[in-house]
Amino acid sequence: xxxxxxxxxxxxxxxxxxxxxxxxxxxxxxxxxxxxxxxxxxxxxxxxxxxxxxxxxxxxxxxxxxxxxxxxxxxxxxxxxxxxxxxxxxxxxxxxxxxxxxxxxxxxxxxxxxxxxxxxxxxxxxxxxxxxxxxxxxxxxxxxxxxxxxxxxxxxxxxxxxxxxxxxxxxxxxxxxxxxxxxxxxxxxxxxxxxxxxxxxxxxxxxxxxxxxxxxxxxxxxxxxxxxxxxxxxxxxxxxxxxxxxxxxxxxxxxxxxxxxxxxxxxxxxxxxxxxxxxxxxxxxxxxxxxxxxxxxxxxxxxxxxxxxxxxxxxxxxxxxxxxxxxxxxxxxxxxxxxxxxxxxxxxxxxxxxxxxxxxxxxxxxxxxxxxxxxxxxxxxxxxxxxxxxxxxxxxxxxxxxxxxxxxxxxxxxxxxxxxxxxxxxxxxxxxxxxxxxxxxxxxxxxxxxxxxxxxxxxxxxxxxxxxxxxxxxxxxxxxxxxxxxxxxxxxxxxxxxxxxxxxxxxxxxxxxxxxxxxxxxxxxxxxxxxxx
Numbered sequence: 001x002x003x004x005x006x007x008x009x010x011x012x013x014x015x016x017x018x019x020x021x022x023x024x025x026x027x028x029x030x031x032x033x034x035x036x037x038x039x040x041x042x043x044x045x046x047x048x049x050x051x052x053x054x055x056x057x058x059x060x061x062x063x064x065x066x067x068x069x070x071x072x073x074x075x076x077x078x079x080x081x082x083x084x085x086x087x088x089x090x091x092x093x094x095x096x097x098x099x100x101x102x103x104x105x106x107x108x109x110x111x112x113x114x115x116x117x118x119x120x121x122x123x124x125x126x127x128x129x130x131x132x133x134x135x136x137x138x139x140x141x142x143x144x145x146x147x148x149x150x151x152x153x154x155x156x157x158x159x160x161x162x163x164x165x166x167x168x169x170x171x172x173x174x175x176x177x178x179x180x181x182x183x184x185x186x187x188x189x190x191x192x193x194x195x196x197x198x199x200x201x202x203x204x205x206x207x208x209x210x211x212x213x214x215x216x217x218x219x220x221x222x223x224x225x226x227x228x229x230x231x232x233x234x235x236x237x238x239x240x241x242x243x244x245x246x247x248x249x250x251x252x253x254x255x256x257x258x259x260x261x262x263x264x265x266x267x268x269x270x271x272x273x274x275x276x277x278x279x280x281x282x283x284x285x286x287x288x289x290x291x292x293x294x295x296x297x298x299x300x301x302x303x304x305x306x307x308x309x310x311x312x313x314x315x316x317x318x319x320x321x322x323x324x325x326x327x328x329x330x331x332x333x334x335x336x337x338x339x340x341x342x343x344x345x346x347x348x349x350x351x352x353x354x355x356x357x358x359x360x361x362x363x364x365x366x367x368x369x370x371x372x373x374x375x376x377x378x379x380x381x382x383x384x385x386x387x388x389x390x391x392x393x394x395x396x397x398x399x400x401x402x403x404x405x406x407x408x409x410x411x412x413x414x415x416x417x418x419x420x421x422x423x424x425x426x427x428x429x430x431x432x433x434x435x436x437x438x439x440x441x442x443x444x445x446x447x448x449x450x451x452x453x454x455x456x457x458x459x460x461x462x463x464x465x466x467x468x469x470x471x472x473x474x475x476x477x478x479x480x481x482x483x484x485x486x487x488x489x490x491x492x493x494x495x496x497x498x499x500x501x502x503x504x505x506x507x508x509x510x511x512x513x514x515x516x517x518x519x520x521x522x523x524x525x526x527x528x529x530x531x532x533x
Contacts, residue, residue, distance in 0.1 A: 086134075090190055118140065119141070181489075372514075395501065425459075429462075433455075
């Protein structure tokens with residue numbers, strides 16, 4: 001569930017960025033944390049690397065570049081761009097993500113997408129909210145010091161030239177988010193769809209309002225506890241979050257828009273529709289809050305879709321007939337994977353030299369997981385080992401089919417990216433090809449071709465590529481990008497589906513092996529080899 005964030009900075013002191021990355025800062029004021037003697041406190045664990053700085057300090061290298069090209073002199077100029085890739089907290093224990101691996105991914109991402117920029121890449125092992133999420137900071141000088149090839153998110157010739165500045169456009173952010181999703185897919189990390197919005201959209205301002213409000217409540221509770229007065233756990237909620245809960249409550253039972261508006265009005269909230277967009281006005285406000293600021297789950301399309309589902313469900317329930325219990329596979333489908341682990345071969349571990357303490361722990365571990373496996377066996381309604389084996393076989397077949405679909409989708413995506421790469425290479429040579437047409441004599445054209453030989457080689461290679469692929473005309477660049485984004489979303493959806501089905505198959509196998517261990521003792525040598533594989 002990696003997320004991607006961008007912050008632009010007009011601070012002319014590039015050293016402040018490095019200071020933030022390497023020293024502790026207060027999470028509310030963002031000021032450096034000082035020890036009792038007034039000195040900065042270094043962060044306990046981080047990895048930091050500078051790129052394209054020529055062996056100099058990042059701040060010095062950036063200022064030298066600005067002086068050389070005469071850029072970033074005005075107070076209102078954007079001096080640097082700060083990108084943050086935050087990984088899911090579960091990626092560490094589940095997928096083996098470490099600080100060093102995240103730093104390597106961050107450096108690779110920076111080299112691929114911000115070439116020609118002086119940069120700092122720094123990885124922290126934990127977020128400021130102590131959620132355990134490893135995250136990578138990429139800070140780049142807004143000025144480009146080298147000419148670079150035309151990248152997919154660039155749409156102007158100046159985006160490739162040395163001495164010009166980086167532009168973080170909407171198209172660039174969509175491209176970066178798609179690349180982060182693909183990186184998570186490639187590295188086997190958790191991910192979400194970063195391209196199609198968020199059901200709950202929490203802005204930076206609302207996030208910090210919640211944090212500060214919660215800190216104030218915790219401080220009050222601590223003061224009451226110190227005085228010996230009773231306290232109760234309290235969670236601070238912003239006004240927007242309270243409004244979201246009110247809307248969800250109304251949506252849960254409403255079957256039409258009029259019903260939905262009436263239920264909200266009972267809570268003092270007025271819903272209005274204007275130009276196909278919804279907005280919500282609470283009693284304590286004079287200006288309505290638009291659905292866009294609350295999240296995609298509260299816009300007109302999502303609300304109408306939920307109301308239609310509620311109406312259909314109500315109609316089905318009114319005309320419902322008694323049905324037979326669902327089959328075993330139907331009950332298994334879509335179920336959340338429980339926490340069940342494979343039992344340990346204690347005899348084999350004892351032969352490896354494990355002591356009494358390990359044997360005692362392993363015995364308790366085995367008893368818990370055997371009991372858990374038996375409970376799941378009964379919960380899923382299996383009557384015999386044949387039914388369980390049939391379920392495993394069906395789950396394996398389903399997993400393999402999903403894997404094949406994923407491979408085909410990845411192959412199509414790779415092919416589209418190769419087409420886009422050649423298309424961008426060809427477009428980049430357009431000024432040179434136009435310059436050849438302006439030459440009046442054969443001698444001038446020959447000299448011009450020799451002068452720009454590399455560009456003509458690139459153009460001819462791209463032409464040959466499209467000719468060999470049977471293209472009658474060059475594809476549209478924007479349409480191709482949109483197709484790649486759609487394919488990326490589809491591939492990520494398939495990948496998540498594959499992981500779920502693989503986990504389900506693995507769970508059923510563990511249930512079978514644990515029950516066999518209970519009934520027949522230690523697994524056979526063939527079963528051991530199968531488990532190792």
